Amino acid sequence: MQEFMTTLSLMADLVGILLRFRQCKIGINADITKMFLQIELHPEYQDVTRFVWRKQGEEMPRIYWFCRLPFGLCCSPILAMSAFQDLAVNHRTKYPETATEVLRNMYFELSKWSCNCSDVLSSTPQTEVTTNCSKALGMNWEHSTDTFQFPVPSESEIASGNTKRSLLSVVFEIFEILGCLSPFVVRVKILLQRLWQQGIDWDETLPPPEESMWQNYRSEVMSLSRISVPRCITPGKPRRKFELHAFCDAPDSAYGSVVFLMTVCIDGEISSRIVMSKSRVAHLQINLRSRQAQKPETRLRHWPFLNLQLSRHEREFAELTVEELDKAENFWLLTVQREAFEKELAAVQSGRNPESKLARFNPYLDENGLLRVGGRLQNSDMDAERKHPILLPSTHLVMMLLIKRVHERSLHAGTEQTLTDLRQRFWVLKGRSSVKRIVRQCRICKKQSARPYESIMNELPIDRVAVAAPFERIGIDFAGPVFIKMRNNHTAQNTRTLYSDFFVTALPHHFRVRLAVVRPANQVSLGLRVRMFIDIRYTCMVTRAIHLELVTPMTMEQFLNAFHRFAARRGYLVLVQSDNFKTFKQADQELRAQLSENQLSEIRDALTVNRIKWKYITERAPWNGGYWERIVPTVKESLKKVLGNTRMKEDELRTVLCEREARINSRPLTFVGDYPNDPNPLTP
CATH class of the missing domain: 3.30.420.10 (Ribonuclease H-like superfamily/Ribonuclease H)
Incomplete structure (x- = not known):
């Protein structure tokens, strides 16, 4: 009996196959012909597959058993795969090339070919081609529109009764791996969980509140067949980048998640397609409300506005004003100084001289709260920014970007010229080494100043x-x-x-x-x-x-x-x-x-x-x-x-x-x- 128990599957993951099937523009589908029935069962195990059958209602039932591997066993896939693999391995010495091809490609006969592009199957006999719609991984695939449609129970099956048994039968007849019908299925599962809590028997009529809910759900089941999802999740245009966006929610009764693929094309068009969704009913013994995370209180001072949220004709494309640029620059300079000179700022604000390396600059705060060099040039006719440049640290991302901008505006000058232009407004600690590092990392300067390759001299004769x-x-x-x-x-x-x-x-x-x-x-x-x-x-x-x-x-x-x-x-x-x-x-x-x-x-x-x-x-x-x-x-x-x-x-x-x-x-x-x-x- 161990051979007929559920064990590790050798077949590829169905979800992975479906996701790969949705990546390309052209999809091809085929069915393996009688794979399980080509595997003969050993006589020792045929009794395990016995079943009772009778042709007429009053006739005595007869006992039958399968001589070949049936389709309905949980272990049928792994037994079929193992049989072919063992057959190839046992004959590898005699037929090495054939065994390798069998292990790699299996070589089962394929039929019921289908494709969303008619030119692909033009050379295939029409008797082996499925037109209009076909089954693909448990879903209906419409070839002309290249969309997935979901099989739902018939109207007679839905109206069979108002019991817990009929409700469960309807829910589990809806088979779809992508989870696109999760918003409907999870509500029926929540109703089924409530019936279990109330102790309703399988064939007992539903209570009036639950029966009313079930009637509403049954009216929605037939409309599920009209839902279609595009098979291909990527547009046919040249693409610039992909982004995966995942969303999740966990209310008291259930929790779920969904993943979307956003594609940005070269021409600026943005498209998003659902990749997959999952939902589960909350466990009765777990209180989701008690497991909520207590996040710290956060006070927002600035709420950024994303211009991309507006349509293209509603977006503002005006240039920034001088006041806006100055305000933004002061904001970043203040941020840098608060991170690098926290103690020095506190000392200067309290009227004390900072006890650090900044003391030799005799710093002071200007009207914008920026820390500047004091010095001895107060009576000079020079500009205020040149007399009292803004103090900046030597290692900070904003400072590195600032030096890079000065270097580019000085037409990619050398270290001395870039440092001179930088000190017109800013005094960077260890400025020479910082400027030298940025100039050394400049790609344009590297390219223009590159020396030709010097070949290694050969040995003297x-x-x-x-x-x-x-x-x-x-x-x-x-x-x-x-x-x-x-x-x-x-x-x-x-x-x-x-x-x-x-x-x-x-x-x-x-x-x-x-x-x-x-x-x-x-x-x-x-x-x-x-x-x-x-x-x-x-x-x-x-x-x-x-x-x-x-x-x-x-x-x-x-x-x-x-x-x-x-x-x-x-x-x-x-x-x-x-x-x-x-x-x-x-x-x-x-x-x-x-x-x-x-x-x-x-x-x-x-x-x-x-x-x-x-x-x-x-x-x-x-x-x-x-x-x-x-x-x-x-x-x-x-x-x-x-x-x-x-x-x-x-x-x-x-x-x-x-x-x-x-x-x-x-x-x-x-x-x-x-x-x-x-x-x-x-x-x-």
Whole structure:
């Protein structure tokens, strides 16, 4: 018998299903076909479902029993659900996908489809579609109007008698979960409770007072069928917000509650729909009057008026006057001071100096009762508000809003400007920190003053940080041209330099070597011969020292000789690194056209014999050569300041470059201290 007792339900809550059914604009309803009758009862339990039946009145009754799960048992839902779940679990190993789908969706055959939108069921056979009205969770659902209607007893059932039995039968035939008929049902329940108090029997005729009340209720029952409630509780327009409003009341005889959903649309339209209502008859042994809460007496000084209670054409939209704004501002300032400076206000009102941090301001009360700074500027020609600003605390919501308004009116100025504008009327304790906090929280200021993202620098290459001798690993770059003057009566020849780089295929990797080719231009007759020199910069990767080499218009032999001179003077070379530009690639084509294969082979042999690795930085990544690019402005700016447009002799120019090289190699790489005992700065 335990299997047939009422136990925990595995089915979804009916109230929750109904509330979710009312949320969407389109609703779909269907009925499960013969769910319980598909579950066969074990022969051991079939005797429990026996019942007596006879076809005619005088015929001997016969005993029948159910072979399948009947609809009327309290345990039928959980037995049906458990049977299908156990069936799926027991066959999960053999049919895993099917078992999962059965546990998730059950897959019962559905019929009697209904929907408030005809297009949704256009592909469903008409024999399986219910038109006009259908049953939905115990209520009548009218598809055309999308409303719920409530089934009520027939007129013959209502007029069956005036007894307590007939009254109870009528009340409990009204089934509706939403509670929309609670105002009627609760009155009949109160009448039924009164009959129990009087000891009226089930089939006894009602007393005249109660019978008169019952006659009035019976006349109202038939009108309940005309009540309709919208199924969808949300309007079809775009919505801005939802609000739930709950109301409850508890008189002596019963108590009830109701919940409404108020929807505010984007266009300003407001709609409210009833969500649910509940009512109960008061217990006979509980006196609700004795359980009323004793609330303290409250005296209201102000009764706010809600302009929204009026219709749209009755509302007042006039602007506030200056007097109204001043009055409202004084009210909030007084409220803030009473909350923050309660003891100080009492001391000043009694004629004493407050014994707190406000004593140094020598405060006093003005004609509006506001606490102001006294100070020593009474005889000044300044405005009264600037001489005696209003005192305000450092932490209060009104004060924070006030600082925010001043900050916005000062066009989102900084801390100092906002604090200056604020002190034209108000003196905020710890004003600077308060203003700084508001300015820091301003979203507009954050957005406009935001700094770009600073990427984290990658680790330095091993060639830059490994211990090495000076100029063992270098970066090479070209600068120029630099023009010099030479006394000569012959024709001066202007020259143009083309930089070029080509691949050294003899090495394991393709390293590029840069050369410069001097090509003659137009012939000009001058008293001076102008000759162009190229400045080659060698920068040490480790020590950051530099070497400047001046060469005449270059040929292949001159470039190699300049490179050998540097290596001979600075020591053994391991790695040479140079930059990468597209202009050098264009010049490379001209260089290859002019140099023969023997000359290219000679350059490759020179690098290979000296075991020098020539490395080319990544294309379009000039930051790889940042350690020599940083030297470019240092060299060029100093030469421009010293030389300007002056044409120097070759010997003078070499001297200037050597002096500049010495100065750059003596530059401090670390911080220069201000005290004699500080260590000397580190230099290349």
